[in-house]
Amino acid sequence: MHTTALLRAARDARLAPSILNSQPWRWRTGGSALELHADPARQLPHIDPHGRLMTISCGAALHHARVALSAAGHEPVVDRMPDPGRPTLLARITIGPARPPTSESLAAYDSMRRRRTERRPFAADARVPAEALTRVRAAAEAERAHLYVLDSPDVEYLRYAAQGAHTITAHDTLAAAELRQWTHRDNAADGVPPATVVPDAPRPVPVRDFGLGAEAELPPGSGDDSGAEYLVVATSGDEPADWLGAGEATSAAWLTATTEGLGASPMSEVVEIPGARVLVRTLLPTREQPQLVLRVGVPPACGPPPSPRRPATGVVTEG
Known part of the structure; x- marks a missing residue:
């Protein structure tokens, strides 16, 4: 059961924002854990030579996975940078005790699916509250x-x-x-x-x-x-x-x-x-x-189109 929930969270996390929509992450399940790896093949060596933006992008994916698990009634337990000998392994997620989703976690999950990058200029007459x-x-x-x-x-x-x-x-x-x-x-x-x-x-x-x-x-x-x-x-x-x-x-x-x-x-x-x-x-x-x-x-009433996403088969590995 936990493996199914972790896989679903990894698939949902593909919606996370990333530098130039490079989606520089890989997910791997193993038993009752889900591992988040940076994907150096997707690093931008000239724009991001140190991998800072690649890692920030992976952090956004990690948070998206946590949101997905929380909305499904699971407590995500995260071990960050768990193995110094494996620098691309950024986090390992396991599932803690069952926890009913809150209105906040459900709202965050809904926003995760609706979020877009809004590059249009914001209007002057609509200030952010x-x-x-x-x-x-x-x-x-x-x-x-x-x-x-x-x-x-x-x-x-x-x-x-x-x-x-x-x-x-x-x-x-x-x-x-x-x-x-x-x-x-x-x-x-x-x-x-x-x-x-x-x-x-x-x-x-x-x-x-x-x-x-x-x-x-x-x-x-x-x-x-x-x-x-x-x-x-x-x-x-x-x-x-x-x-x-x-x-x-x-x-x-x-x-x-x-x-x-x-x-x-x-x-x-x-x-x-x-x-x-x-x-x-x-x-x-x-x-x-x-x-x-x-x-x-404050954005225009009609949102921008979504950016494309890689298929789960190219991002999430089982076993």
Whole structure:
């Protein structure tokens, strides 16, 4: 029975967000345990040379699996980084005592299935309610990370960080080629499809240029992002265990935002470039390590299309 529940959780966890929708994880069941492995073959060596974003992505998948188990009435028991001799083994999940699902766990599971990456600009006349931001922050901080909401002066510095990151990336031919590889996929099971990308438009803080130009198919709408909030996911350390926790916190924040009727998209480019990351670090009230920025706002009534997902047979291994 536990094996069936763990397999179902691994399949549900395929819905987790990841850097360029690379889905850099593998799941393996063995007896009464489910193992989460990073998949180095799916690491982006030029954009993410240290594997930070790959591990954050895996952390989001880990949190998704936990949500699925909780919604099914199971207590997930997680052993993170269980074997120093196997660095790709990031977590091992077993099932604890039965626990009836709560309204919160059911809502999180529903949001897990509805969550999308919202790249369209958010409208100026629809502000994010303060109570919703409080709940999003609490969800992240229940994991092993902190979430900081940037105020207006800090958003200006975030703009400088994003502009600098984009300028450097534009002159990095290897990173540009890697980006193109993941936005022009023959295999529709991963990567960033044009249907989920909006054409370039003026915003207070520029977002990643996916290099699609006229190929970007998602109409941007009438928003200008002046109603957006920018949230920094940060950790006290900067080791793989911290990156994994940042991914779990990102997932928790994003699912809560979805439950609150908010849209979100990650801004990983401001942590990919060392200089930009240093600038973002100066915006934090403590000497913590920024791992990701989430852009959050009130989305258009009609959500964006979903990104593709790899079939379970290529992600989940039994035995």
